[in-house]
Amino acid sequence: EVQLVQSGAEVKKPGESLKISCKGTGYSFSSYWIAWVRQMPGKGLEWMGIIYPGDSDTTYSPSFQGQVTISADKSITTASLQWSSLKASDTAMYYCARKTGYSSRWFFDYWGQGTLVTVSS
Amino acid sequence: EIVLTQSPGTLSLSPGERATLSCRASQSVSSSYLAWYQQKPGQAPRLLIYDASSRATGIPDRFSGGGSGTDFTLTISRLEPEDFAVYYCQQYGSSPWTFGQGTKVEIK
Numbered sequence: 703e704v705q706l707v708q709s710g711a712e713v714k715k716p717g718e719s720l721k722i723s724c725k726g727t728g729y730s731f732s733s734y735w736i737a738w739v740r741q742m743p744g745k746g747l748e749w750m751g752i753i754y755p756g757d758s759d760t761t762y763s764p765s766f767q768g769q770v771t772i773s774a775d776k777s778i779t780t781a782s783l784q785w786s787s788l789k790a791s792d793t794a795m796y797y798c799a800r801k802t803g804y805s806s807r808w809f810f811d812y813w814g815q816g817t818l819v820t821v822s823s
Numbered sequence: 824e825i826v827l828t829q830s831p832g833t834l835s836l837s838p839g840e841r842a843t844l845s846c847r848a849s850q851s852v853s854s855s856y857l858a859w860y861q862q863k864p865g866q867a868p869r870l871l872i873y874d875a876s877s878r879a880t881g882i883p884d885r886f887s888g889g890g891s892g893t894d895f896t897l898t899i900s901r902l903e904p905e906d907f908a909v910y911y912c913q914q915y916g917s918s919p920w921t922f923g924q925g926t927k928v929e930i931k
Contacts, residue, residue, distance in 0.1 A: 739868075747860075747868065747911055747922040763919040764824075797867055808915035809858040811879065813867035 704728040706736075706798050706814035713820045714788050721784035722817045724798030731779035732756040735801035737810060738772060738783045742794045752801065752808075753781060788821045795819075825849055825914050827923035835931040842899040844926045846912035851892045853916035859888055859897045862925075863908045871910075872897060902928070 709723045724736065737752040751762040755774040762772070774781040781798055796817050799810035826849040836842055846857065855875035860868040870879040872888035875895055885900040899906055907930050912923040 746924045747913070749913075749920045749922070761918070765919070799868075802873070807856065807873065808918075808920050809856075809870065809873045809913060810860075810868075811870050813869070816867055 704800070704812045706800060706812055708796075708798060708814040708817045711818040711820070713822070715823055716790055716821055717787050718821075719784070719786050720788055720819065721782050722796060722819065724781045724783075724814050726779045726781070726800065729800075732776045734803065735808075736774065736781040737799045737801060738770075738781075739797045739799055739810075740766075740794045741797065741816075747797075750783070750796075755779075755781065788819075790821050790823075792819060793821050824919055825852065825917060825921055827912055827914055827921055829910075829912060829923035829926045831926060832924075833927045833929060835929050836902055837931045838902050838904055840902050842897075842902055842906075842928055844897040844899075844910055844928075846890075846895040846897070846923050848893045848895075848914060851916075852895075852914045855891050855895075856914060856916035857888075857890070857895050858913045858915065859886075860911045860913065861906075861908045862911065868911065899928075904930075 705727050707725045732755045738750040740748045750766040751772045753760045753772045755776045771784045798814040800812040802811045828847045830845045857875045859872040862868045876888045887898045909925045909927045
């Protein structure tokens with residue numbers, strides 16, 4: 703069974719750093735792209751970026767380029783999303799999602815349960 | 824960047840009724856690369872439809888998708904109690920991949 707299990711909720715102060723994770727099991731982790739999607743409180747979904755764990759090839763949405771860093775460690779089948787200096791506006795639910803295996807289709811067939819990040823002084 | 828506009832914002836219907844949701848793109852979505860997701864409160868999104876009209880694994884046949892170019896629809900033929908949720912469209916015809924703002928289907 704394919705599963706993406708995310709790390710737990712975080713409460714941080716502005717300016718602090720943070721790394722959240724997403725562990726994939728039940729499939730060949732190295733062979734499927736993993737995306738990160740933001741959902742701000744009461745709002746819709748925003749694609750942030752995507753990584754191929756096999757070679758760490760990464761693409762960011764222009765809206766998030768330079769704001770976050772996406773990484774993956776295939777040895778522990780885990781993808782990560784990190785911030786070097788959080789802002790209050792980073793408060794949101796963050797989902798990881800697996801891209802489908804269809805080569806030219808960039809939709810997401812499995813999702814993690816979400817990690818709630820709260821940034822407040 | 825392709826902007827997706829979903830309408831209506833909220834759809835108030837009764838169980839058993841038909842729901843028709845719209846997703847309009849600011850420019851043509853190549854190859855009808857459009858997906859629909861369902862999200863219930865406190866849950867992650869779930870894939871319903873891909874390539875505009877193909878149902879994902881395990882999705883009941885009361886869900887159907889259609890459209891091409893800039894206009895797409897998701898139809899729920901007869902609403903079940905578990906279908907009341909928020910629905911999002913997503914285009915993957917050109918990067919950056921974008922989502923619509925969502926349509927909430929609520930119980931009337």
